[in-house]
Amino acid sequence: MRIDLHAHSTASDGTDTPAELVRHAAAAGLDVVALTDHDTVAGHAEAIAAAPAGLTVVPGMELSCRLDGIPMHLLAYLFDPEEPELARERELVRDDRTPRAQTMIGKLQALGVGITWEQVSRIAGGGSVGRPHIATALVELGVVPTVSDAFTADWLADGGRAYAEKHELDPFEAVRLVKAAGGVTVFAHPAAVKRGRCVPESAIAELAAAGLDGIEVDHMDHDTDTRARLRGLAGELGLLTTGSSDYHGSRKTCRLGDYTTDPEVYGEITRRAFGAFPVPGAGGAAGA
Numbered sequence: 001m002r003i004d005l006h007a008h009s010t011a012s013d014g015t016d017t018p019a020e021l022v023r024h025a026a027a028a029g030l031d032v033v034a035l036t037d038h039d040t041v042a043g044h045a046e047a048i049a050a051a052p053a054g055l056t057v058v059p060g061m062e063l064s065c066r067l068d069g070i071p072m073h074l075l076a077y078l079f080d081p082e083e084p085e086l087a088r089e090r091e092l093v094r095d096d097r098t099p100r101a102q103t104m105i106g107k108l109q110a111l112g113v114g115i116t117w118e119q120v121s122r123i124a125g126g127g128s129v130g131r132p133h134i135a136t137a138l139v140e141l142g143v144v145p146t147v148s149d150a151f152t153a154d155w156l157a158d159g160g161r162a163y164a165e166k167h168e169l170d171p172f173e174a175v176r177l178v179k180a181a182g183g184v185t186v187f188a189h190p191a192a193v194k195r196g197r198c199v200p201e202s203a204i205a206e207l208a209a210a211g212l213d214g215i216e217v218d219h220m221d222h223d224t225d226t227r228a229r230l231r232g233l234a235g236e237l238g239l240l241t242t243g244s245s246d247y248h249g250s251r252k253t254c255r256l257g258d259y260t261t262d263p264e265v266y267g268e269i270t271r272r273a274f275g276a277f278p279v280p281g282a283g284g285a286a287g288a
Contacts, residue, residue, distance in 0.1 A: 002260050004245050005216075005266070006247070007033055007034060007244075007247040008036065009035060011127050012039070014249045016249040018035060018043035019046050022050050022057060028255065032057075039063060040128045041081045051279065053282060057279045059081070063075075063178075074174050074175070074185055077183055078277065079183025079276060086178060089169060089174075089177060101120060104156065104164045107161065113141065113143055115137050120137050132248070135147040157196060172207065184213045187207065192222065201233055204233065214234070217234065217242065218243025242265060244259055245258040
């Protein structure tokens with residue numbers, strides 16, 4: 001089995017619609033794909049309805065968290081999307097994205113950039129607005145050559161000239177919420193130093209003690225030595241290890257299935273979850 005447990009659609013900051021994403025996943029030879037948009041489950045129904053036969057969809061989400069001033073992302077799988085406490089926090093995080101984006105646009109305008117909310121809103125296309133949409137606008141305007149080049153101290157990186165904070169969850173609370181909703185939690189790209197500061201390994205140990213299920217080891221932002229170190233840490237802490245593409249469509253260079261999760265680990269994730277279940281594709285909805 002080929003299993004990719006981290007992918008984004010236009011429900012957040014990917015460029016594929018949920019229906020396009022599952023079709024592309026099948027074309028890439030995947031057997032399982034998780035839809036893990038940022039702080040939203042809005043794309044789940046479309047992805048499940050469009051999933052081709054032979055592809056299983058894992059409903060998930062990537063929660064925005066912050067620990068001691070350091071941003072981190074928590075992948076949540078197979079939770080009950082209607083669980084009230086988790087749903088409320090998810091909405092708080094998602095709803096704060098719009099005023100945060102407007103603040104960053106204002107800072108960019110003060111720096112002389114001719115960016116507008118209308119431009120960013122068009123790029124987001126109704127999805128949950130995030131920095132990648134603003135970065136794409138900067139590319140359109142010729143301010144930076146690529147989306148990645150927008151994530152620097154000059155522009156949108158944490159602490160950068162146009163950066164603005166948003167509502168984010170305490171990761172210990174996020175683990176508690178997801179577990180209470182019957183889900184499974186995996187710390188996304190925990191050592192992606194190119195993105196900025198990373199939480200220390202001591203914090204990962206504390207999260208493991210609090211119920212964290214796993215860490216994402218095989219990821220494009222982890223080099224070979226980092227993956228080996230994280231795999232060793234996971235072994236010491238009794239954590240599952242996953243591998244994923246972190247696919248965003250054309251917004252990033254990674255492709256679906258670039259990194260995958262061991263079938264035994266996937267099986268353990270499904271055994272631990274009781275809030276929702278993987279959904280086998282039924283051939284796709286008509287006209288999807």
